[in-house]
Amino acid sequence: xxxxxxxxxxxxxxxxxxxxxxxxxxxxxxxxxxxxxxxxxxxxxxxxxxxxxxxxxxxxxxxxxxxxxxxxxxxxxxxxxxxxxxxxxxxxxxxxxxxxxxxxxxxxxxxxxxxxxxxxxxxxxxxxxxxxxxxxxxxxxxxxxxxxxxxxxxxxxxxxxxxxxxxxxxxxxxxxxxxxxxxxxxxxxxxxxxxxxxxxxxxxxxxxxxxxxxxxxxxxxxxxxxxxxxxxxxxxxxxxxxxxxxxxxxxxxxxxxxxxxxxxxx
Numbered sequence: 001x002x003x004x005x006x007x008x009x010x011x012x013x014x015x016x017x018x019x020x021x022x023x024x025x026x027x028x029x030x031x032x033x034x035x036x037x038x039x040x041x042x043x044x045x046x047x048x049x050x051x052x053x054x055x056x057x058x059x060x061x062x063x064x065x066x067x068x069x070x071x072x073x074x075x076x077x078x079x080x081x082x083x084x085x086x087x088x089x090x091x092x093x094x095x096x097x098x099x100x101x102x103x104x105x106x107x108x109x110x111x112x113x114x115x116x117x118x119x120x121x122x123x124x125x126x127x128x129x130x131x132x133x134x135x136x137x138x139x140x141x142x143x144x145x146x147x148x149x150x151x152x153x154x155x156x157x158x159x160x161x162x163x164x165x166x167x168x169x170x171x172x173x174x175x176x177x178x179x180x181x182x183x184x185x186x187x188x189x190x191x192x193x194x195x196x197x198x199x200x201x202x203x204x205x206x207x208x209x210x211x212x213x214x215x216x217x218x219x220x221x222x223x224x225x226x227x228x229x230x231x232x233x234x235x236x237x238x239x240x241x242x243x244x245x246x247x248x249x250x251x252x253x254x255x256x257x258x259x260x261x262x263x264x265x266x
Contacts, residue, residue: 006033009040014051014210015202016044019058020094026065026113027057029094033068038095045102048265051210052202055096055125056109057118060191063108063134064094066116069143093149094121103214103221103238105205109198110134111191115173120149123158126217127201128185130176131194136184139171157224159184209247210265215239 006029009018018040020027029037044050057063092098096106097120108114108125114136122128122136130136138147138155146152147168156164159182167174180188189197205213215238223231242248246266254261 002039004036004040006030006036007040011050014049014206016040016047016050016053018044018053018055020056020064021058022068023057023059023061025068025070026062027059027118028065028068028071029117030068030071034094035089038089038091041091041095041099041102044104045099051104051213051265052205053104053106054109054198054202055106055121056111060111060131062112062118063110063114064118064121065113066118066120067093067145088149092124093117094124096121096124097149099124100221103218104210105213105217107198107201109194110136110185111194116140116145116147116151117149120147120151120154123151123154129187129189129194129197129201130179130185131191132176132188133191134176134188135173136176136179137171137173138168139173141169142171155184209242209245209251209261209263211238211242211245211247212251215242 006022007018007020009016018037020029020033020037022028022033044053088098089095090098094117097117105127106125108122108128110122110128110130112131112134114122114134116139119136119138138151140147152168155168163182174182174184176188179185187197215236218238219231219234219236222234222236226234247263250261250263
């Protein structure tokens with residue numbers, strides 16, 4: 001992978017920790033940052049030794065303030081034939097909001113503002129943990145925009161419609177405790193406890209068989225697009241892999257032998 005300028009990632013065991021590194025712009029993303037993140041998510045998806053990911057932003061002020069509107073304004077002021085390409089990569093905003101075939105679990109470590117595309121990235125994750133000072137929201141209408149990286153679609157699917165619309169149509173911020181009360185996020189903790197909470201989720205996920213985790217996520221997410229009866233009869237790629245895996249034998253065997261399973265992901 002080429003040198004990264006706007007994000008950094010590290011591998012800790014079977015976990016990828018990905019950090020957006022534009023704190024001077026509240027970790028807002030411009031076109032080059034979007035492309036970098038898309039490349040990292042491609043790598044994560046392809047690396048069979050990476051089983052879970054944690055996404056966060058640098059510093060303590062922002063997870064991500066979404067699209068870098070200053071950059072957008074600067075580019076708009078340039079002659080049309082000189083403007084760089086500003087379209088989202090295939091994976092969507094931040095390389096993640098349109099990634100519908102990634103069934104490895106992803107945790108959003110929200111350490112501050114998650115606004116616009118920042119919230120859209122968090123909503124594309126499976127577990128969202130907020131620091132108690134964090135504020136989230138989709139304020140795009142205040143800028144003449146809409147939350148087009150699936151925010152307008154994901155939020156009404158995750159909280160009651162009228163609650164979602166009360167925030168989307170006004171651009172209001174959602175305080176951390178309110179987000180928790182709405183059922184939008186998994187946990188709200190003091191900033192000093194944020195890493196411990198996230199690490200707890202990582203540790204518990206890694207105690208599970210990785211193919212079982214992926215099969216569970218795939219079945220749950222794909223099943224949402226169908227009726228319950230159709231979902232129960234569906235065919236799921238990762239479930240087929242799990243059934244044929246060595247781990248499906250290792251789990252019951254370890255239970256019978258009263259020992260910790262040795263998961264291989266195979």
